[in-house]
Amino acid sequence: MGTLSAQQKNFLIHNALKKARRLMAENRYEDAKLAVMRALDIDRDRPETRKLYHEIQTLLGERQGDLITYGEHMRQLAELRIQKDIAEAHQLISMAERDISNGKYEDAIQKLKKVELRVEIGSNINWKDVPKKAHSLLQKAEAEQEKALIRAQENAQRQAFAQRRRQEELERQRRKARTDFHLAKGTKAFENHDYRAALQHAEAALEIDPLSRIGKDLYSVAEKALRNAAGDSYLAEKAREFKKFQEANEEKKIPYTDILVKPDSEYWNRISKMRAKESGNKVQKDPDxxxxxxxxxxxxxxxxxxxxxxxxxxxxxxxxxxxxxxxxxxxxxxxxxxxxxxxxxxxxxxxxxxxxxxxxxxxxxxxxxxxxxxxxxxxxxxxxxxxxxGKPVLKVHKIQDLTFGLADFAGPQIKSLPIVGEEAPEDQPPQGGQIGDPIKMIDPEVLASLVQKAVAPGTWENEGVSIEATDANLIVTHTPEVQERVSQFLDDLRKFTSSMVNIES
Structure with a gap:
């Protein structure tokens, strides 16, 4: 057995040295050195092997010293890799600390997770304080990132709120300017006895601001003036009132040097509640x-x-x-x-x-x-x-202005007009009286059917969805989006029917 073992040993050494010489001939000295190291693993005392090892060291320009076997060489490489991994981990931790200081939390988190992954893979390596430090920094980076996100969201909300306030104020100013324009024109027309123009401007002002007291008053007086139902003294008094209003309104446009005081929190809370009541079922979408x-x-x-x-x-x-x-x-x-x-x-x-x-x-x-x-x-x-x-909600849509009946009246009969000082008979009014029954422009049931066909067709049979019509209201149970579309449809229908009435008149 000893002879066979020696022959096997010699065979392996011979093959390793033969391979090394071939690699040297190809100028692959590093590979040749590894082949000789394998021979040294088998027998490091053989002169031929030692001599060839020193020759390769000379060719590589290395200082000749102790012989290193292949196993020792691989252990050295493994140790170098470990030291390199530890050094890179420390470097990543240092870079993560800088990223945290600069607010680059996502970059820091990625670096620290990379360190934790290396520690998990190299569980047999003595990492010393690297795992503890990386975990601590990772928790800090994630906490700081969450705080930064909250701050960013709060800042975005504040900016959005401020922008919305600015837009609302601009819209309010635009509406007021348009209202004032029509009231000024209407007042001027009233002073010039152009009551039809005054009535038109009053209508335009009320369309913009239905609560305008001056607009309502101007409309009423101009309408009476057109019908010759008011005396000259009454019209003159109203003209003076409108003139005072116009002067006061112009005075408001003169800038003063008083210190402006911002509205307090109570004011904003009050108008926010008013806005919420007016919003109805309108869908409010979040920024995301x-x-x-x-x-x-x-x-x-x-x-x-x-x-x-x-x-x-x-x-x-x-x-x-x-x-x-x-x-x-x-x-x-x-x-x-x-x-x-x-x-x-x-x-x-x-x-x-x-x-x-x-x-x-x-x-x-x-x-x-x-x-x-x-x-x-x-x-x-x-x-x-x-x-x-989505989930259906209930909303009542007012339709009285669409379904009211229009009555027709006969003209006055000249021969039946009473003599001055006499009263007309009750059964024979001077204006001629109403002809027939009032005719509805749109029947409520027909309107409900029209809504079902025009708005979200095919969805009205779904569970929880319904529509019911009365003389004055349309009671709809549907999603908020469909409710908005129903409101828009009714508004469009109002414009259409208004055009028809104007054409007929």
């Missing part, structure tokens, strides 16, 4: 939702995107959209159930870029209304149509 809606319109699904029977499942398409746009697009369990039961698949290829909003609408259309999308909690949700609509 508005920002996400903007991204849906700006970001594009790239040209060439293709979906087949294998890759066009709605869940896979939603995942693809999230990857290419970076937006949080999720599929709800209800939608997934509908997708699976109907085997919904999107097959298409985009020939040009398409906005994410239009792409989502296309997905909803291709699903034949089974799937819809909405924004909730900062994410885009693919869900069922009923879920996307």
């Amino acid at each position: 939702t508005l920002a996400l809606e903007k991204k849906l319109s700006e970001l594009r699904v790239p040209k060439g995107a293709e979906f087949t029977d294998e890759s066009g499942g709605y869940a896979e398409v939603a995942s693809y959209l999230g990857k290419v746009t970076g937006l949080p697009i999720l599929v709800t369990p209800e939608a997934q159930e509908v997708i699976d039961s109907n085997e919904l698949v999107l097959t298409m290829k985009l020939e040009s870029p398409l906005s994410v909003r239009n792409f989502l609408n296309l997905m909803s259309t291709r699903s034949k209304g089974e799937v819809a999308w909405t924004i909730e909690d900062g994410a885009v949700l693919l869900t069922t149509k009923a879920k996307a609509m």
Whole structure:
């Protein structure tokens, strides 16, 4: 056995030295040195091996010293790697400290997480104080980042509130300027006995500010003057009143040097409550939702995107959209159930870029209304149509101005007019009397049916949704978005019917 072992040993050494000489001939001295080290692992006392090792050291320009075996060499390399990893960890910690000082919390967190990952991988390395220091700094960076985010949100809210206040003040000033303009014109027209022009300007002022006392008074007096129902003394007195108002209004435009005092908190609380009452069911969207809606319109699904029977499942398409746009697009369990039961698949290829909003609408259309999308909690949700609509709310829409009856009156009969000083018979009024019954412009039930056909058709049969018409009100239970659309529809209808009345008159 001893002879066989010696032969095997000699064979391995011979092959290692042979390989080393071949590598030396190719000028690969580092590789040749490693081959000789393997031979030294077997027998470090053999003269031939030692001699070749020193020759290679000379060729490499190294100082000849103690022999190093391959195993010792690998241990040295491992130790160097450990020292390098520890040094890099300390460097990353120092850089993270600077990032925290400069407010770059996200960069600091990424560096410290990288250190923790290295510590976790090299669990057999003595890292000394590196893990404890990295963990402590990571907690500090995350806490500071959270505080910075809160400060940024509060600052953004303050700026948005200040901007909203400025816009409201500008709008108030614009409305007042327009109201004052029409009142000034109307007052001037009234002084010049142009009562029709005064009436028109009063109507314009009341349309802008329905609560204007002067506007109401001017309208009433101008209307009476047109009907010759007021005496000259009454009209002269009203003209003087309007003149005083105009002078007082002009005086308000003269700047004074008094110190302006900002409204106190009680004032802002009071007008905020008034604004809340007037807002009705209008949907108030938070800044995050508005920002996400903007991204849906700006970001594009790239040209060439293709979906087949294998890759066009709605869940896979939603995942693809999230990857290419970076937006949080999720599929709800209800939608997934509908997708699976109907085997919904999107097959298409985009020939040009398409906005994410239009792409989502296309997905909803291709699903034949089974799937819809909405924004909730900062994410885009693919869900069922009923879920996307939101929770119904109740709102009463006033329609009395649309459904009131218009009566027709006969003209006066000259032969039936009473002599001065006599009273007309009760059964024969001088104006001729009403002809027939009042005719309604729009029947309440017809109006309710018209709303169902024009606003969100196909949704009025959903659970919790209803519409009921009375003579004066339209009682609607639907989502806030649909309530807004109903209000807009009624406003448009008012403009249309007003045009019809003006044309007939």
